[in-house]
Amino acid sequence: MIPGAEAYDIDIGFDGREIERALSVGPEDVSPSSELTFARNVFVPLTTACRYTCTYCTYYDPPGQASLLSRKEVRKILETGVEAGCTEALFTFGDDPDDRYTEIHDQLAAWGHDSIHTYLRELCELALDVGILPHSNPGDQTREQMRAVADVNASMGVMLETTADVTAHGGPRAKSPGQRLATIRTAGELGVPFTTGILVGIGEGWRDRAESLLAIGELHERYGHIQEVIVQPVSNNERWREGSPDLEAMRRVVAMARVVLPAEVSVQVPPNLAPVRELLDCGVDDLGGVSPITDDHVNPDYAWPALRELEDIASGVGVPLEERLPVYNRYVEEGWVSERVRRRIESITRSPSSSRA
Numbered sequence: 466m467i468p469g470a471e472a473y474d475i476d477i478g479f480d481g482r483e484i485e486r487a488l489s490v491g492p493e494d495v496s497p498s499s500e501l502t503f504a505r506n507v508f509v510p511l512t513t514a515c516r517y518t519c520t521y522c523t524y525y526d527p528p529g530q531a532s533l534l535s536r537k538e539v540r541k542i543l544e545t546g547v548e549a550g551c552t553e554a555l556f557t558f559g560d561d562p563d564d565r566y567t568e569i570h571d572q573l574a575a576w577g578h579d580s581i582h583t584y585l586r587e588l589c590e591l592a593l594d595v596g597i598l599p600h601s602n603p604g605d606q607t608r609e610q611m612r613a614v615a616d617v618n619a620s621m622g623v624m625l626e627t628t629a630d631v632t633a634h635g636g637p638r639a640k641s642p643g644q645r646l647a648t649i650r651t652a653g654e655l656g657v658p659f660t661t662g663i664l665v666g667i668g669e670g671w672r673d674r675a676e677s678l679l680a681i682g683e684l685h686e687r688y689g690h691i692q693e694v695i696v697q698p699v700s701n702n703e704r705w706r707e708g709s710p711d712l713e714a715m716r717r718v719v720a721m722a723r724v725v726l727p728a729e730v731s732v733q734v735p736p737n738l739a740p741v742r743e744l745l746d747c748g749v750d751d752l753g754g755v756s757p758i759t760d761d762h763v764n765p766d767y768a769w770p771a772l773r774e775l776e777d778i779a780s781g782v783g784v785p786l787e788e789r790l791p792v793y794n795r796y797v798e799e800g801w802v803s804e805r806v807r808r809r810i811e812s813i814t815r816s817p818s819s820s821r822a
């Protein structure tokens with residue numbers, strides 16, 4: 466049973482054969498992808514406050530020390546992004562930050578907001594006005610919270626991390642796999658094109674990896690909303706010293722993702738954290754959001770490769786490197802995005818990236 470599944474009414478289970486099949490997959494069982502995509506983004510680290518305390522995470526600040534970006538600061542990041550030809554504003558920040566941080570609560574109140582979600586909505590609208598598409602990853606969300614921002618996002622996301630009960634998520638404020646799955650399910654119910662993924666090397670075993678990927682596949686089967694699954698190796702920082710999965714493990718888990726997930730779901734590996742060149746033959750077809758101007762604020766010690774390097778990686782295996790938007794085309798074509806997001810997508814795709822750069 467997946468921890469927290471009952472509390473969140475998650476009815477996902479697998480028979481032993483599905484798990485065994487996933488466990489038997491190796492790199493030799495997949496063929497390399499014939500394309501490689503990425504999105505040009507700016508990272509907007511809205512707040513460092515977070516209700517959880519994942520032991521691998523260097524991002525959050527404790528109560529009393531957290532910060533919140535002002536509208537003016539966010540506008541500057543967004544405008545710099547548009548000038549650099551970016552199409553995605555990645556709003557990624559602590560989980561439910563207005564929960565127990567009085568400084569965040571008070572600041573939001575002073576700006577006329579009673580929750581991070583109404584503030585996020587205002588900033589997503591600002592992004593659309595400035596000319597860039599929001600992709601928000603605010604962590605776990607209730608249906609009401611997600612509904613408050615869904616129509617102003619091109620797509621949204623939350624990492625499942627793992628279905629296992631790992632000590633990295635321990636303590637009184639722990640991520641619950643059941644709650645993560647419920648967030649992913651809510652996105653499906655609301656028709657939000659969605660990004661999720663697994664964090665590899667946080668204490669989970671091979672069976673847990675198989676189960677996590679199967680759970681994501683199962684939710685996609687029900688709702689069709691998963692555009693991509695990130696296979697992210699945990700990386701060292703000042704809070705996490707336990708290292709990252711080795712190359713062999715990454716090759717096997719990427720291949721497992723490719724076999725377990727349906728072909729229309731992309732398998733993404735972040736090029737600043739993983740040895741992408743050594744993973745391309747295992748089924749990677751996307752490099753995620755890469756920024757020409759901002760840091761990866763979740764993993765600030767790991768710089769983004771330059772666009773030229775991505776091109777070099779792609780040409781090394783003879784596949785074209787293609788820039789994509791934060792929402793995959795099929796969702797735009799099938800009418801998943803709101804009218805205002807669609808209008809912005811049209812204006813972005815009309816102006817060639819050379820004139821946006």
Ligand SMILES: O=c1nc2n(C[C@H](O)[C@H](O)[C@H](O)CO)c3cc(O)ccc3cc-2c(=O)[nH]1
Binds near residue numbers: 695752763792
């Ligand atoms: O720069 C990063 N981008 C992250 N992204 C961004 C992602 O690469 C792109 O935003 C998507 O591919 C959409 O284009 C995430 C997006 C999600 O929805 C969920 C988790 C992540 C995690 C990261 C991350 O750790 N670092």
Ligand SMILES: C[C@H]1O[C@@H](n2cnc3c(N)ncnc32)[C@H](O)[C@@H]1O
Binds near residue numbers: 523664700
């Ligand atoms: C936004 C996402 O960043 C990931 N994340 C958090 N800390 C780390 C780390 N040390 N290494 C790699 N990924 C990390 C989590 O999977 C989270 O969901």
Ligand code: MET
Binds near residue numbers: 557605624
């Ligand atoms: C630095 S993690 C950012 C997103 C959110 N806090 C989560 O873990 O899902």
Ligand code: SF4
Binds near residue numbers: 516518522558604
């Ligand atoms: S990974 Fe996300 S949820 Fe976990 S402590 Fe960091 S910011 Fe919070």
